[in-house]
Every structure is written in C-alpha cells, then in structure tokens.
Amino acid sequence: KAGVTQTPRYLIKTRGQQVTLSCSPISGHRSVSWYQQTPGQGLQFLFEYFSETQRNKGNFPGRFSGRQFSNSRSEMNVSTLELGDSALYLCASTRGRGGTDTQYFGPGTRLTVL
Amino acid sequence: AQTVTQSQPEMSVQEAETVTLSCTYDTSESDYYLFWYKQPPSRQMILVIRQEAYKQQNATENRFSVNFQKAAKSFSLKISDSQLGDAAMYFCAYRSPNSGGSNYKLTFGKGTLLTVNP
Numbered sequence: 681k682a683g684v685t686q687t688p689r690y691l692i693k694t695r696g697q698q699v700t701l702s703c704s705p706i707s708g709h710r711s712v713s714w715y716q717q718t719p720g721q722g723l724q725f726l727f728e729y730f731s732e733t734q735r736n737k738g739n740f741p742g743r744f745s746g747r748q749f750s751n752s753r754s755e756m757n758v759s760t761l762e763l764g765d766s767a768l769y770l771c772a773s774t775r776g777r778g779g780t781d782t783q784y785f786g787p788g789t790r791l792t793v794l
Numbered sequence: 795a796q797t798v799t800q801s802q803p804e805m806s807v808q809e810a811e812t813v814t815l816s817c818t819y820d821t822s823e824s825d826y827y828l829f830w831y832k833q834p835p836s837r838q839m840i841l842v843i844r845q846e847a848y849k850q851q852n853a854t855e856n857r858f859s860v861n862f863q864k865a866a867k868s869f870s871l872k873i874s875d876s877q878l879g880d881a882a883m884y885f886c887a888y889r890s891p892n893s894g895g896s897n898y899k900l901t902f903g904k905g906t907l908l909t910v911n912p
Contacts, residue, residue, distance in 0.1 A: 713898055723885065723902040736899050768837060774898050780827065780846060783898055785839035 682707065684773050684786035692792045698759040701789045705752050705773030711735075712754040713783065714746060717768040726769075729754055730776055758791075766793045796821045796888050800903035807876045808911050814861075815871045815906045817886030827889040828862065829900070830871045834882040842884070845869065873908075881910045 685704045693699050705712050713736075714726040728736040729748035746756040752773075758765055768790050772783040797820045807813035819828070830842040845853045845862050852860050857874045873880055886903040 711898055713900070715900075715902075722904045723900075725899050725901070728898055736897060738899075770839060772839075772898070772900075780844065781898065782841055782844065783900065784841075785831075787836070787838050790837075 684771060684784050686769075686771055686786040686789050688789060689787065690790045690792075692794065693761050694794050695761055695763060697761050698757065699761060699791060700755055700757045701769055701771075701791070703754045703756075703771035703773075703786060705754070705771075706784055708775065709773040709784075710752055710776035711774040711781075712748060712752065713772045713774075714754070714756050715770045715772070716740075717770060717788070718766070723770075726756065761793045763793050765791065767791060796823075796826075796890070796901045798886050798888050798901050798903040800884075800886055800906050802906045803904070804907045804909070806909040806911060807873070809876055809878060811876055812872060812874045813876055813908065815873075815884050815886075815908070817869045817871070817903055819867050819869065819886070819888050821867070821888065823890060825891045827891075828860075828869045829887040829889065830858070830860070830869075831885045831887060831902075832880075832882045833885065833905075839885075843871065876910050878910050878912060881908055883907050 687702045711730045713728040717723045725738040732748045743759045748754045768788045770788045772785045774781045826847045828845045832840045843855045861870045883905045885905045887900040
C-alpha cells in the first residue's frame with residue numbers, strides 16, 4: 681500500500697509570490713490534515729479536511745488556505761509569501777472512521793522563501 | 795486549549811541502554827489520545843506508540859513502552875535496548891476525541907532530540 685505522498689518535495693519562492701502544495705493520502709483515507717513545522721514554533725496545526733469539507737482550522741492568517749478533492753487529495757495554498765513562511769509543511773492522512781485511527785504522515789514539502 | 799510540554803530538549807543514551815523521555819500535558823477533557831512520534835533526519839514523521847486515555851494499561855510496542863499517569867497528566871516514553879536507528883527527534887502529541895469521524899488535530903510538544911552513542 682502506497683504511503684502519503686507530497687509534491688513537490690522542495691520549493692524555493694520569493695516574497696510576495698504564492699505557492700500550492702499537494703498531498704495525496706493513502707488509498708481509502710478520507711481525512712487529511714496539514715501542519716507547519718519551523719525551528720521556532722515547532723509543529724503547528726494548519727487545517728483538516730474530511731470528505732471535501734474543512735472541519736478544523738488552526739490559528740493562521742487568511743493567506744493560508746486549502747481544499748480537498750473528491751478523491752481525497754488535498755492542496756494547500758499560501759498567497760503573498762513572507763520570509764516567515766519558510767518551513768517544512770507536513771500532511772497526514774487518516775481513514776476518517778473515528779476512534780483510534782492512526783495518522784500517517786507524508787515526507788513533507790520544504791518551502792524556502794527568499 | 796490543550797498544551798503539551800516536553801521538558802527535555804535533548805537526551806543521550808548509550809547503545810543497548812534504556813532511556814525515558816518525559817511529556818506532560820494539560821487538558822480538561824476526560825477522554826483523549828496520546829501519541830509518541832519519531833522524526834529521523836529524513837523528516838518523515840513515524841508513529842511510535844499510541845495510548846487511549848480510557849485504558850489504564852500502559853501501551854507497549856516491542857522495545858517501546860509508555861508510563862501513562864492520567865491523574866498527573868504525564869505520558870513518558872521508555873526505549874529499551876536502544877539502537878543507533880532510534881536516534882531522532884521524538885514528539886509527544888495529544889488528540890481530542892473524534893467527533894463524527896473528524897477532528898484529527900494533533901497538538902505537539904516541542905520535541906526531544908535523542909542521540910544514541912555507540
């Protein structure tokens with residue numbers, strides 16, 4: 681069974697640009713969550729999608745947005761990039777059946793903003 | 795809001811020895827899930843062990859076991875017979891009960907960097 685895949689793995693952008701990151705969950709998984717990891721703030725929750733609906737959102741500005749498609753693939757978008765957006769962006773997928781579901785993480789996308 | 799605290803930024807252990815990583819959390823909920831994740835230099839986050847708060851028995855997974863003290867809100871990870879491959883950043887994480895099949899938000903601690911010395 682293929683794991684969670686994230687594309688691209690590495691990305692370099694300049695301030696003011698926008699970026700779109702993609703996450704393909706494990707087959708059959710319906711929930712996708714996104715996290716931002718930085719040395720200073722650690723791992724912070726961005727948002728969670730379940731069956732194409734955003735179910736949960738972290739404390740991030742409106743420049744951060746996301747969506748989920750009918751095949752459960754998810755994208756997150758960051759507009760008007762700032763230097764502080766440089767981070768490792770991780771997505772995690774879950775079956776979405778509740779209870780003790782395990783979250784499986786992808787390898788992450790390393791975003792560098794210059 | 796829930797918070798997770800890992801008071802040991804770094805720990806080291808000799809190969810084949812035992813090490814314990816500490817984690818405390820704050821919550822007003824009575825039902826929840828606790829996790830230890832491992833992040834090696836490759837940055838891939840890997841689940842090490844999981845504990846359901848309603849279970850009194852401590853979870854174990856091979857060389858990994860936890861000491862879950864619900865009243866004290868403590869959740870430590872013990873690694874026995876440490877191996878070089880155990881070297882990684884270890885994160886403690888909290889998750890609220892699921893609601894309608896969603897709510898998988900994890901709250902992470904800052905992490906403990908474990909070094910294994912040969």
